[in-house]
Amino acid sequence: MLSLDQVDIIPFPNIHIKLDTGLHRLGISVNDVPILINKLSANSHRIHVKSIYSHFMGIYTSGLDDMARHQADLFVTSAVTIEKALGYSVMKHLCNSGATIRYPDFHLDMVRIGCGLYGIWPVQPKVEFQTCVASLVAPIIRLEWVCENDTVGYVQHRLNRSSLIGVLCIGYVDGLRRHLNNGEGRVWIYGYRVPILSISMDMTMIDLTDVTEQVNINDQVEIFGEHIPLEQMARWCQMVSHELIAGLGQRVKRIFVAEEYAN
Template sequence: MPKAQETILEIDLNSLEHNYQYLRSKITPGIKMLGVVKAFAYGSDSVAIAKRLEKIGVDHFAVAYTKEGETIRVGGITKPVLVLHPQTHSFKTLIDHCLTPSLYSLHILKEFIVTAEKLNLEDYAVHININTGLNRLGFDPADIDEVISVFQNTSAIKLVGMYSHLAASEDMALRDFTKSQIVNFIATSEKIIAAFDHKIIRHLCNTSGILNYPEASFDMVRSGIGLYGYGNSTKHDSNLKPVATLKTIISQIHRIKEGESVGYNRGYIAKRDTTTATLPLGHADGISRIYGKEKTSVLINGKEAPIIGNVCMDMLMVDVTDINCKEGDEAIFFGKERSAEKFANKAGTISYELVTAISQRVKRHIIE
């Protein structure tokens, strides 16, 4: 890869395809794959990611909100797009762009039917979310009889899919809880299937579910973080390739004396004569203050340069005393050389939070 000349987020679509094929290899042929491209495709570029995934065979997509679905639809995506958290104000836009709503409560279900009937729709495809223990969104299994009745009393919408979210599929210490979720989903979904005479797709597994509970793949699986190179365990991470690499350059080098300070509020006091490098990237770009004060580091010429003091809005400083470097040299935060998971873990957070936080002012560079 060419060296950076500015702050960029490289997005390697070849790594994306590798991850997709690896995850596909873990499921039975014929099971559909849904690619999750919410939050700018986990902080990258939702249109570029979705286009490559559609080209190589993804069957469905999922986004969090209607606006995200509109973006990829306008960008050229033709496959079904599931909106996981639709809200009433966006129902008309959702329908205008042929997006599929996930209905998760009786209020949302009935309100969507009102909109669909006003627009004289027939059999508009919807999915429902069943709460099996995450307790975030979803119908309580105790309400399923009423849900079935509502569907049976309208022709405006058609139930084509149902799913639930696993709460801890990556944590083997909580295996019993995950298995209880699977059992609950099977019982509730079978009750729904028995009430209708058409095919209803079932999906439950996320990335860790695909890797750890293949027996719960049903008709379709959903992958988000795995497509972007992270399997929630070192065992699986070794088989995946990070898609995004965040890099920048050294703007300036300072040499400070023992006892001098660096940055706001004298966040770092030099314990020896120290050489620091200032990088043009800060918490407005997604590298928050939690990464400062030597909790983590960047890679400069293959060596670790700790982030010192407080991260500023547009800049941060690193210790390069023991690194042979100069102004204009490249600094890598995360990517193939060092994963976002390792960078995030050192500061007590997770790869999801880090990669989705990268600001839209950071230039995206797509590698085809």
């Protein structure tokens, strides 16, 4: 509310009003809408409301549908009340990527597609047009045959056979999670999903024994992408897909490919 009292320095500012409908992170409580309307009325000569918006507190499972609908009802009721007091139409928006898929009735005037713009959706099922545009690869920097019963990495993964171990130039400082040390995680090379044996700060160790193709230093290994879906890697890491993407470190080189070259 205080910011409305500090707009004198802007001749005729456009403002966007966020309503707190349950997330309790940012925004004006719907209980304070009458106070807000009074302040807007007192400043109507020098401000213009461009939009009113809110954010769902949970849209990932059907168990949260009732809460989401309650939030939507609170938002629409409050936004319409503000709009009537203003005397002019205001853009209203509520849905992020996940809510855009799950709640088409709540699209209102526009939707906020964030990670969904890149084919990364936090909810299932996937939509028909969903294609994840992101992939992550890392080079092999060392190859070594290790004897049966020897151990690999800090987690001391014991080998049950003589194994070809590859070391990748990527680690948890780059955004991988040490949950992958549990042996469930896989990466892809030459048509094979091979197990992750150990992840350290800068390096990851994988088992290449079953790969029949000749594997060489500097060969690229897919962490996620066409053959290892991002959603699958995120599940192995015990997180959601956009959390994994957001956690990729600054050392990871980003390469942007124009659409005409993508194929």
